[in-house]
Amino acid sequence: MASVQDIIVSATVNIISAIIFLVAFAILRLQPFNDRVYFPKWYLKGIRGSPTHSKALVSKFINLDFKTYIRFLNWMPAALRMPEPELIDHAGLDSVVYIRIYLLGLKIFVPIAALAFVVLLPVNWTGETLEKMNVKVKDLTFSDIDKLSISNVPAGSKRFWAHLTMAYVFSFWTCYALYKEYKYIANLRLHFLASEQRRPDQFTVLVRNVPPDPDESVSEHVEHFFCVNHPDHYLSHQIVYNANKLAKLVATKKSMQNWLVYYQTKYEREPTKKPITKTGFWGLYGETVDAIDHYTAEIGRLSEEEAVEREKVISDPNAIIPAAFVSFKSRWGAVICAQTQQTSNPTIWLTEWAPEPRDVYWDNLAIPYVELSVRRLLMAVTLFFLTFFFMIPIAFVQSLANIEGIEKVFPFLKSVIETDVIKSFVQGFLPGIALKIFLILLPTILMTMSKIEGFTALSSLDRRSAAKYHLFLLVNVFLGSIITGTALQQLKTFLNQSATEIPKTVGVSIPMKATFFITYIMVDGWAGIAAEIVRLVPLVMFHLKNTFLVKTEKDREQATDPGSLDFATYEPRIQLYFLLGLVYSVVTPILLPFVIVFFAFAFMVFRHQIINVYDQKYESAASFWPDVHRRIIIGLIISQLLLMGLMSTKKAEHLTPFLIALPILTIWFHLFCKGRFESVFKIFPIQDAMVKDTLERATEPNLNLKAYLQDAYVHPVFKDGEFQRPAAIDEEENSPLVPTKRVSQRESKYGSDEGSENGIVE
């Protein structure tokens, strides 16, 4: 157990490294040549231009106004200044709600910390168990931190009533804060959706698993189905092409073009030396050729291939996947279609509210129901193995990656490796590297798993990956740190222990791990967040691109990588802090200030980042909040169970019955909140759709909705204007095959009170 001195040393180190990051940030962000790295959002919005040309050449790149360096923390008040409604306009609801998670952390833990310091610290401090033990057993060391924790209370003491009461108070306060926040964010979302501009997804439903029809194409089949079953509301539809191969070709071509530009720039700077490259992978091996010629030829070949593929996709009926975006004449029509089941077979004609066009994950639109079901099973099993058995392959790789192994595979390296410096480096570094690489790759692996599971929107992919990562962190970081040993060993322990024994095993170790987690919070939380704001990787990438690729102002714009809040990685990490705060709030309240500092600091940093840096890839209107809420509840229940376990090892079993009510009430609270709020995040209610429809009808009676929706849901590779709707569909729409319905609609076009009908005026 670390002493207070150790903690102070660790805190000093981490605070210093945080300050170094902040100073680095303060210096770097003031340099005009870094402007696009630290303020990309403003460039994207068109508010900020490249450094003005009127200034001197030096001041275009380096800030010489030294006064600005003095106030190196002045971004903090600036970050807090923008009011929330304006921030929602500026950065989107997703980002604003994301930073509210940190705010929620402050709301929960500041009062808890205050109360715990007033009530629990004196109770623990005067417990004097550890001092007595120290008298008896000379060897036992304990620190002042442990004297402040529940360990210092004698077993079976009446003092545990204080902890019991506080557990109730803290749980109720947490639930209250959660309820208020859920309600606030539900209202925020409803307000956001209600005040939104007209958007294609409001009128559109994603239809998947269109059953095959021997006589009709997918497009005809969709049209007929919705004409028959939603006769008064169906407007149009957009079929989906399987353009995955085409998209890959386009991406390859773009990368080739980048290389071409790189070599051209190189040649221009050094006209005497013709740049050369090798034809193999990454130019590392193969035949040596003239680089510019090679890439020009490659691009020409790819352009041809692309044109052929483009033609093929549009004309080949097999390239049309059995899914479609169906648009309705009113939001009301779309809302009812999205929420109802179309046919008696619930695995075909699946309708759901369409994601935003930029949120669609095109690759997954065509997966049949049975396959989807099998994929989910496989991924669930994979996740289980990944969580509990990931150490096995890593240990295997580690066993290979030693000096002898390397010498065996690459005998020619023998002489290099045998030198002392490199040898010690390899021996010290290699065993850890496999694990490090795995941990860095983990979010990508989890995202790939979510993609295999077949979700159709980027936002759902992020949410699913976050759930997986949360499980991983819970098992491998939280439990793994408490019960030392791999997850596999934990699993064995848990399987061989009884339901009442597990919380005891974990609960007993909890107070002893407080100092470890305090250090963890400082390293991962404080210094980690400070590193976030420096944006080291985008900084380096931008300057590399700027040097080698950028020729025009447009190139420079493309080189700007604002990045985005990576919900799938960041949110599960926040949950770890909630969990630590809740678990230690009763046990070792001295941990709470560290958590609070993390939340406050992270809140400011991310508020700054979403104002100045990040550009979200999609806007899901905070649809991730139910997940955040649920995970905090999971943390709360874990903390309650562990407290029960801890209490029963402290000879306070008589208190356990009083504690049992807590998790039951918490679960009930969760179900209550779920029933009360969750549907707001999944469903667009009929009343709200009607209000928006009515308003729109009044303000824009002549809106041509069909034209508005025409190309909203076209695959991005067709977005450049080259896409032409196949003639067959246009023709068909002029002479529909279900004439009765369509004719009656046309006849009643005027004189009907259904304003949305105006959408089909052509």
Next chain:
Amino acid sequence: MASVQDIIVSATVNIISAIIFLVAFAILRLQPFNDRVYFPKWYLKGIRGSPTHSKALVSKFINLDFKTYIRFLNWMPAALRMPEPELIDHAGLDSVVYIRIYLLGLKIFVPIAALAFVVLLPVNWTGETLEKMNVKVKDLTFSDIDKLSISNVPAGSKRFWAHLTMAYVFSFWTCYALYKEYKYIANLRLHFLASEQRRPDQFTVLVRNVPPDPDESVSEHVEHFFCVNHPDHYLSHQIVYNANKLAKLVATKKSMQNWLVYYQTKYEREPTKKPITKTGFWGLYGETVDAIDHYTAEIGRLSEEEAVEREKVISDPNAIIPAAFVSFKSRWGAVICAQTQQTSNPTIWLTEWAPEPRDVYWDNLAIPYVELSVRRLLMAVTLFFLTFFFMIPIAFVQSLANIEGIEKVFPFLKSVIETDVIKSFVQGFLPGIALKIFLILLPTILMTMSKIEGFTALSSLDRRSAAKYHLFLLVNVFLGSIITGTALQQLKTFLNQSATEIPKTVGVSIPMKATFFITYIMVDGWAGIAAEIVRLVPLVMFHLKNTFLVKTEKDREQATDPGSLDFATYEPRIQLYFLLGLVYSVVTPILLPFVIVFFAFAFMVFRHQIINVYDQKYESAASFWPDVHRRIIIGLIISQLLLMGLMSTKKAEHLTPFLIALPILTIWFHLFCKGRFESVFKIFPIQDAMVKDTLERATEPNLNLKAYLQDAYVHPVFKDGEFQRPAAIDEEENSPLVPTKRVSQRESKYGSDEGSENGIVE
């Protein structure tokens, strides 16, 4: 452990008692005076009249045609003769699907038994473990049954591969049969719903939690809300009165009338002696009065009270509860309203597909969301305590209900009790009576709990009660028989054992309990089902009523109690047989024939009963099937886990990894079926609604739907024609407060292709 001889004795006893019941049934049912007890369904249908008067007096009551007695089993082929479609017409889909549960049992277990007898019995029989043990330990007894079970296979033997393979084969076969059956019943249900006559619930949605409005009454508020949000589809609505008190008054009055008739009959038969009664509870104490005068006066008083209450309910705005039945112009309109969320607050304007009028449970229509949520929590906790701690109050009552206790409370009984015969009777009988009474009352207690939970349809109440009863039987009968001891002790055992230890503990006892369960199946299954067909209680009740109350043919009709399939009690009991069959299929296959005989016999008995006796209170179109399916899956998973536990105690742990895949695959299969079929049992799809609407529009263009639906959802106490719709509503409908909508509808009445509009031609 019972020997084969014991089993044979037990089988003989039970078969004889079953035969006695069957003979009694054969004799009783042929007597014309029992005709209404054994063939009430035909009377209700009007096909069968009272015994013809042309016959002699004696043959009106007793069947003298002795030939008919000889073929005392001839009801069996008769029961099997009616084809299924006709049976659905005759008895309803609920009943037909209910007896298909027994058929499913046969489908699952006959092939499993055949395979188990061919493969597993020889493997077990030649295992010879028990014989060897017998040589070593002289005292150990084992029966031939145990030699046929898995106990006879030596620990760690390769023979377990046979059991492992069979576990897979049996699980796959069970899943296959379940899948086929789910599919068949889903189709049956869809076909049933599609071919159904026009019914009010097809057009109607139950709206609950109508929010209070300061300016409008509930009725106005409902009308305005749906006129605005479903302008083209809303037709009318029916408000709900809180008539619970009135219903109670009507019921009391009816019972008074029965007593009056009873005393009048008595007086007529014995005119010399005026019948008297006491005014207290059940006429047991209180002032002695003339019975006829007393009841006439009471009925008069109640009639007045009833009239006042009736008036009050209709005129008092507070008697209108915030719920309504809203009807739409088409099935399509009702379907979309039932499946969508109306407002952004998901706890108000809750819409669901209305139950059949006779299926509505009126008392629960007005419970607000928060209260409902609290009620569910309380009932969940109660169910837990009821399941695990029910022995505590019963043991307490038992400790009171001994001789000394009775003598203390009722000193005057002392002399009676002290006589030897009564004393021994009391001592032998009383301790068990509390438990017996509890078990008899249990279904009622569970039903009351479901009512408190706030379900609004009788069918959902039945389904919920069945779920509760299933849990109780699982814990207290199945586990309770295996791990002897009360549920409370089991709970303690389980909490103190590890996750891997529990299946071992239970699994090890499984083979030893085979003979016990065989006896259980014979007593509860064979003899119990035979007792069912005799209908002893309705027989006695009918003859009592017939003697004392019946004066006219109409009275006799009322005295006929056809009863109904009590799904909440019967279905969980069947599940016990599924569970036993699945658990023992690998372990002790000799149990399977007993289960098969039960299923076959029960199938025939209940097929006879639904043809001739039962009259269902409601028709839910087999909406209980997902529950049945889920519980069989639960049984399958329990059997797999127990087999894993058993295997690991037989030193065959190396097989456990192969077995782990089974429950995972089974859970996946369940989720797959759930996604594939469950919605068919909850939701009416849009396409089917459209088809029915279109058909109806074509066949009955002039249907006055409004008149048809006018009084469909009136509380049953208003059903006798006395009910008058309050004038206010009629007026309002002629001058609606949302004129634009309504006027536009009227204008487009002709020439619109919306045929359901014809419904409002008045």
